[in-house]
Amino acid sequence: MYLHELLTPPLTLCNLDGGSKKRVLETASKIIAEHTEGLAAEDIFSGLIGRERLGSTGIGSGIAIPHCRLDNASQAIGMLIKLVEPIDFDAIDNQPVDLLCLLLVPSEASDEHLQTLAMLAELFSRQDVLSALRDTSTDQQLYDTALRLAEA
Template sequence: MRLTDVLQQNQVIADLKGTGKRAVMEELCQVLQEADPKLNPERLMEVLIERERLGSTGIGDGIAIPHGKLENLSHLLLAFGRSKAGVEFDSLDGKPAHLFFLVVAPDKSAGIHLKALARISRLLKSGSVRKDLVEAKGAPEIFEVIKAQDEDF
């Protein structure tokens, strides 16, 4: 599975407006709701907030991967967002997050959810990839960086 099998360019936000954890997740939920009109963004937010209560999905190095599982969802959904200013996300390293992947999987699936998280982690492990994503000029360029790296795995 490649990320770009699920992530489309219109699911990339180059300049997140939100300045807090909840606002960023709401923006990313909105993008997914536009991609899948049957998605209930309020229910998705509940799931994401419940997951954040277990422990922050801010993994450090400027990265956060909020994720959860939804009932009645038939396929994996992804959104990507970037905040140049950074957002306090209770990250493990205490630093603001700049790069966000939102991952939503059907509640009955374990494998695809874990594969997506692992693939995102591998992609963002590279400091040069993170730098390219932060410096990209807009959503099309961000998508191209992800696509190019996705093909290398």
């Protein structure tokens, strides 16, 4: 699955006030639920927090890819967030996180889930991508930049 298949403008947020890992995941869960039929914010948050308990999804260089499988999800859903201020995310390199790409997938989509996570990890390992995303200042600019760089 490609980034343009996951992201939508309403689920691309630039300069979100984070505060903490828990607060960001709560806020993201509410926003996703508002824009996705059949998903409840509590279920999304519970899935994301449950996954974080297994180990942080902070992959280093200020990036986190919180993800989970959800029984009620009918398709993969992505959300891209650029935070105003980096937050502690228990990342593998102990660096604070300012860019998050959330991924929710249907429970039965294990192969697709792993392939999509690998694609996201590869994309966010590129310094040109990170720099360009961090230079954005609006939701639309963040969305457009992410899609443009994912195609490159």
